[in-house]
Amino acid sequence: IDEDSEGVREWTPIGSVDCRYEGTFDGQGYVISGLYVNQPEEDNVGLFGYIGRGGIVKDVTIKNSYFRGKERVGGICGNNFGGEIEGCINGGKVVGDKKVGGICGRNYMVIEKCEIKGEIEGICDVGGICGENHMVVKECENKGVVNGGSKCVGGICGINFGEIKGSRNEGEVRGTGEDVGGICGFNEGEIKGSRNEGEVRGKERVGGICGENGKEGRIEESENKGLVEGTGEDVGGICGINFGEIKGSRNE
Secondary structure (H helix, E strand, C coil), rough: CCCCCCCHHHHHHHCCCCCCCCCCECCCCCCCEEEEECCCCCCCCCCCCCCCCCCCECCEEECCEEEEECCCEEEEEEECCCCCCEECCEHHHHHEEEEEEECCEEEEEEECCCCCCEECCCCCEECCCCEEECCCEEEEEECCCCEECEEEEEECCECCCCCCEEEEEEECCCCCCEEEEECEEEEEEEECCCCCCCCEEEEEECCCCCCEEEECCCEEEEECCEEEEEECCEEECCCECCCCCCECCCEE
């Protein structure tokens, strides 16, 4: 399924700003196939549009699906504000403008043990797992392709203000602008025990772990084994440009 698919019924995401999903959805390892959302002017797009406090979504796989929104777009959830997403896999395509992620567009709680096998495309704040992270992304893996435009593109998160722990990127990360990284495009939080093995390509501030590590950013015990290429300034194996702290990390 893609943008031009015909004869498909459009999916309505579960949960919204006014009616947040706060229950428990246990997929029990089952596969959901054929979801289609093509709403380029709508925010909070995904299987779930908005997960609220205490909401849980776990152990579900998405295949052969297409999600298109404007801001806060994800394969599992557009906006996670206080919930938990665990053990989910997305093999579909996710497209948006800002805050676009294979699992979740914007995360304010926990994403754990999730995996991406599809394609992610956006303009800024684009990540294989999460577009914009404010809390915890743990033990997640991206094997898909991440394509970003102007700024903040990463294999795990586009922009990180929280924690990224024990996660791995194997997919190709491509950005046409600045702040492009194998794990995170722009980091103002913590990246720990994570690894990039994918190819990373961008313009400026391009790094194997992080494109730009801000003043509050910390990178610890992480490594890059992937090719890093930039057409402009500030290109590095670990970090394109660093204003924060880097400890115990290496580029091979």
